[in-house]
Amino acid sequence: MGPGAMYVTITSADGHEFIIKRKYAEASETFEAMIGGPSETPENEPLRVDMKRYQSHVLQTVCTYLIYKVYYTNSTTEIPLFPIASEMSLELVDVANYLNC
């Protein structure tokens, strides 16, 4: 909750909310900077990140990638390829550039 919250809520242009663990969100340098600084969020509120420039189908892939990255970094199991649909690749390169991930 608040600055010490365990979860982060990410909102998309089309009104969807994605709730992911803070440790996954922080795999993006931009998210880390957005939630790591001084927060106006009250202590009893979850952290919120406004991503209203981007649609939910793109943000869903971003969230899955962040979890993939944290889960498989230094893992001892074989790392599967992260699938990206070609029709989403242009939007993804844009959002990934913004999020620095």
Added chain:
Amino acid sequence: MPQTQQIPQVPQSDTDLVRLAATLRALRTSGWYYEGLSWQESAEALQSTSPGTFLVRDSSDPRFLFSLSVQTERGPTSVRLHYVCGQFRLDAEPRLAPLMPLFECVVRLVEYYIEATKDSARHKEQVWVDARGHMYSHILLTTPLYKKQQLPSLQHLARLAINRATSQLPLPTLLLHYLKEYPYCH
């Protein structure tokens, strides 16, 4: 009368420097180039992977720059990459060496053999041989072994997806070659 200008020839060593720097830059971006990894360490890294999984590392033989290590059905193996007259090729028996495809960049070389793996006719033609010249297995390159400490960024993965989509445009090969001849925007 117009004067003919002598165009200075770029010394071979400068060409090599530019080409090697470009290859090193591409390899370091790839996520599957393991600098300083030994043959034993590469065999260990590939041990539990599926056949066709590969990585590129520095060659432990000082006469060569790079080696391609790959998991086969008979376990991990490595092949040296030769750098000849500004181009790379796989190690081969001396009588076959002049016939080996040459590439300006190691990443291009790897992509060529990945594509050859997908083509069933070409796949049957290309084999690894052991030190005695006996067939070891067919060449099978499918999946890069990304470094576990530094997984590829989403930006890079999206870039690969864009490049793949461009190369798969439903166009005749000649037209695709035409597009790739000038891959810029201005």
